Amino acid sequence: MRKFLLPEGEIPRKWLNIAPLLPEPLEPPLDPETKEPVSPEKLLVIFPEPLVMQEVSDQEWIDIPEEVLDILSLWRPTPLHRAKNLEEFLGTPAKIFYKNESVSPPGSHKPNTAVAQAYYNKISGVKRLTTETGAGQWGSALSFATQFFGIECRVYMVRVSYNQKPYRRVLMETWKGEVIPSPSPYTNAGKQFYEKDPEHPGSLGIAISEAIEEAATRDDTKYSLGSVLNHVLLHQTVIGLEAKRQMEEAGFYPDVVIGAVGGGSNFAGLSFPFLADKLRGDKPNLKVLAVEPQACPTLTKGEYRYDFGDTVGLTPLIKMYTLGHDFVPPPIHAGGLRYHGDAPLVCKLYDLGYIDAVAYKQTEVFEAAVTFARTEGIIPAPESSHAIKAAIDEAIRCKETGEEKVILFNLSGHGYFDLSAYDKYLRGELEDS
Amino acid sequence: MRKFLLPEGEIPRKWLNIAPLLPEPLEPPLDPETKEPVSPEKLLVIFPEPLVMQEVSDQEWIDIPEEVLDILSLWRPTPLHRAKNLEEFLGTPAKIFYKNESVSPPGSHKPNTAVAQAYYNKISGVKRLTTETGAGQWGSALSFATQFFGIECRVYMVRVSYNQKPYRRVLMETWKGEVIPSPSPYTNAGKQFYEKDPEHPGSLGIAISEAIEEAATRDDTKYSLGSVLNHVLLHQTVIGLEAKRQMEEAGFYPDVVIGAVGGGSNFAGLSFPFLADKLRGDKPNLKVLAVEPQACPTLTKGEYRYDFGDTVGLTPLIKMYTLGHDFVPPPIHAGGLRYHGDAPLVCKLYDLGYIDAVAYKQTEVFEAAVTFARTEGIIPAPESSHAIKAAIDEAIRCKETGEEKVILFNLSGHGYFDLSAYDKYLRGELEDS
Missing domain, CATH: 3.40.50.1100 (Rossmann fold)
Incomplete structure (x- = not known):
């Protein structure tokens, strides 16, 4: 065969959380200024509550919602x-x-989490998501996922990729994603580069900053990340x-x-x-x-x-x-x-x-x-x-x-x-x- | 669900041949000169015997080979x-x-027949297949299929597509297909256009002629078609x-x-x-x-x-x-x-x-x-x-x-x-x- x-x-109807199986606990993320563990409240500025709860959960099995x-x-x-x-x-x-x-x-594999994140943002009343994308794999997955839940999706795409990989951009746009070449004039993080050079090639670092800034400063908008967390x-x-x-x-x-x-x-x-x-x-x-x-x-x-x-x-x-x-x-x-x-x-x-x-x-x-x-x-x-x-x-x-x-x-x-x-x-x- | x-x-382990179910028989292909039905022998110049037999078969069910x-x-x-x-x-x-x-x-869907055609050519001792491709869908399928049977595959690709759709060409090459922009200097059919203009944009008609000519004039080579028959x-x-x-x-x-x-x-x-x-x-x-x-x-x-x-x-x-x-x-x-x-x-x-x-x-x-x-x-x-x-x-x-x-x-x-x-x-x- x-x-x-x-x-x-x-x-599978449940996700497996490996954190409680670790022989010793994971070190917490720290506030760069105080060097104290970051409180979940701080994360709520850019992520919806159900995802923050999953981020710190010690439950081994977590139900996957029907939706x-x-x-x-x-x-x-x-x-x-x-x-x-x-x-x-x-x-x-x-x-x-x-x-x-x-x-x-x-x-x-990216839509496995993109769909879950779009769902939890939806039930938390979030109307828009921002994210960054380099080559376009993650931006495609999030554009694909958000359309099923009626959430707007703005993708800051590193400008050099935006110019060199037009097909990835079209893929996102076909799924209703709004694709913005980064650095853009729409955020303070982007503006400082954009105003000096409107054709600045950009970097994933700048694109992340733009996406996070927008989520942190707009009430209807959260941020979504495609890995690491x-x-x-x-x-x-x-x-x-x-x-x-x-x-x-x-x-x-x-x-x-x-x-x-x-x-x-x-x-x-x-x-x-x-x-x-x-x-x-x-x-x-x-x-x-x-x-x-x-x-x-x-x-x-x-x-x-x-x-x-x-x-x-x-x-x-x-x-x-x-x-x-x-x-x-x-x-x-x-x-x-x-x-x-x-x-x-x-x-x-x-x-x-x-x-x-x-x-x-x-x-x-x-x-x-x-x-x-x-x-x-x-x-x-x-x-x-x-x-x-x-x-x-x-x-x-x-x-x-x-x-x-x-x-x-x-x-x-x-x-x-x-x-x-x-x-x-x-x-x-x-x-x- | x-x-x-x-x-x-x-x-499925058998293909369904609809021909014997027709209320009246299909009109046979005719020789353009004599207007008489083309004999299966003539088709053997460019197709291997098992495929010619299937072309004229009146059996309702035909076994799909294990391979x-x-x-x-x-x-x-x-x-x-x-x-x-x-x-x-x-x-x-x-x-x-x-x-x-x-x-x-x-x-x-194209590889469904490409794999079968590659197999029947293989067991008939054919070493090379030629075909034509416009947008590249069929050429990709035949390149994909022939590699499994160790058959060489030459694809005459309409030159304008060859130039405009490089990714389709790369797909064929990754699967070991040899992709030739058509009209080419390798056939009489292509030469007459190529010699006047090496950048001639080509057409599917010319590409078919090149592929058929090569199959008809080389003992180790047959021709493969992706539809119609x-x-x-x-x-x-x-x-x-x-x-x-x-x-x-x-x-x-x-x-x-x-x-x-x-x-x-x-x-x-x-x-x-x-x-x-x-x-x-x-x-x-x-x-x-x-x-x-x-x-x-x-x-x-x-x-x-x-x-x-x-x-x-x-x-x-x-x-x-x-x-x-x-x-x-x-x-x-x-x-x-x-x-x-x-x-x-x-x-x-x-x-x-x-x-x-x-x-x-x-x-x-x-x-x-x-x-x-x-x-x-x-x-x-x-x-x-x-x-x-x-x-x-x-x-x-x-x-x-x-x-x-x-x-x-x-x-x-x-x-x-x-x-x-x-x-x-x-x-x-x-x-x-």
Whole structure:
């Protein structure tokens, strides 16, 4: 069998919160001025109450509202595939499985949390959401999600991407998102750059500042973030909860679970339900592998300390592995992995030794992507291709040792909007960052 | 329930051949010189024997080879969705269902036949396939399919598309397809245009001639066509066979089955298994609706007569509705519907009154596409959006009459590669062809 589905109606009905399973509590975010823990009240300025409660929750299981399940069922459950062609191509005794999150209409795992966030904002009376987007993956997901709940969505899109990736902009606009090139003249944060240069290329840092400023200064508007925070990772656990049941159906439990890490949301979404077993002591030998680009090696080369979540220093201080909030990674094509830090939950589990990490260069990642496209047929996103590369390396090690390991990775998205990078790779013109 | 799957392993194991169910036999293709029926032997110059046998078969059910099922299972069965949000938005008592063929890796229904054709060529000892592609949908599907069987694939791509749609080219190249801008210097057919103007924009007619010429003059090479022919339509019946069982699971039999018609393959794929019931006399009231663009109104305004299948007159004469083989439709964005004729099987059934047809203008089709994207969340291909427009019109009529009709249409592909057309529509700049 190549594909494992779950009958419709069998989407998980609860999210798994891994925080209460940690052997020691997560360090709280700190106010940069007082160095005291930030109170939930402060977060209510930019997030609605239900999401703030989820952010600090110590409940292990949290009900998924019916209204959210209803929208998720447009594409969930997503298939789990056995990568038989890839196994044959590699000549490995390993069994390779992947969870296919690329089948969502926005093409990635991102709508799993976008739909939940839009819903909780809706029931909290919020009329508008702001967010930022770099390559456009998150902005697409939030535009897609908000339209179902009649919420307006404004996306500050880094101007260089706005100009270079018009199709991502059109995708957001087709889903009624309002896309603003950043820096813009509409916020104080943007204005200082815009007025000096209306064609300023922008940065994710500036775009975040614009989105947060607007949410903080308008009563009808909140802010939405696509990764890093506890509640975002929580919403992504549907991936791993489905995958666990599909792996059971296939008759296996993974020896290795793999995901690419940018902010940590697709990695956590797949791995946390399996990591929960390890934290409970049931699966002591489970290997959980976080894969990052060598161009932005947060876990493998960063320091574990308090740092700002954004570039300009508007957010609370967060305890995480960081390359420094002013670190600017090279412009690799896996735009979703270009984050100086990582989700605090992922960092804590890495620090405690429950997670391993590895970093790859861009060219070897694209080589893996093309191998996957030519065996399994799906064009993977550059971000997801980091997980593919690690899965292939594990499978090749199995070939050397003869181990029949069961490998599971997250295919977090497709690469239909990244074909210019494939073109460069195929022509031998890709920078080996 | 929004989505109806079939457990893996339940892909249909036989294709349905509608030819033997016709109340009178299909007129055979004729040799343009002798006006006598073309012998199967002549077709063997460009097609392998198993496909020629399927082309003229009078067997009602034809086994799908295991090797083909194995590759189809990478994405099949495809989901059947109930378009609940669209129903609510329209306020209709009608029940709207759609079969989602956009989930295949090349993004449309085309690989259903591409995989079968690649397989039969493989077992017939063919080493290379040639084909033509306009917008790139078919070329992508054949590149995708041939890589699984180790067959080389050369795609003659109309030069203007080659230059304007680089992402489609990259998609084919990632799947190992060799993409040649047409007219090329590699064939006599291409040379006469290429030598006068190396930047000649090309046409589908020239590209077909190049692909056929190469297949006819090289022993290791055959030609592959993505629509029109009986065996192509046969391979697409997996769509409707799955949909019938999924509709049963949902508890309904459709009153109206709708598909867009270019050459006829996605339309036939969905509708033939239902039309078979009508031909057998079991469902006399079933309405089957073919939807075409007003810019290329083959069924609604064409003549039913013998005509060439290609523009330059290399093919046999085919009995079909035609606008004339030299008809050049305006450059609408639904490139897959710009064909002067239609599949003979579809034309025969239309002539006999088993099928209705309707034609729409480009702007109203994009309006329907955006309505669909904003209710059901999926960005449809411009081709598929013709079916959506017809489904919406049926549902609105039900609102007026109070009828609770069950409507089923084919979402034959996604629109990720057509976002420039959406951009034009959203800006009010789309030509109303």
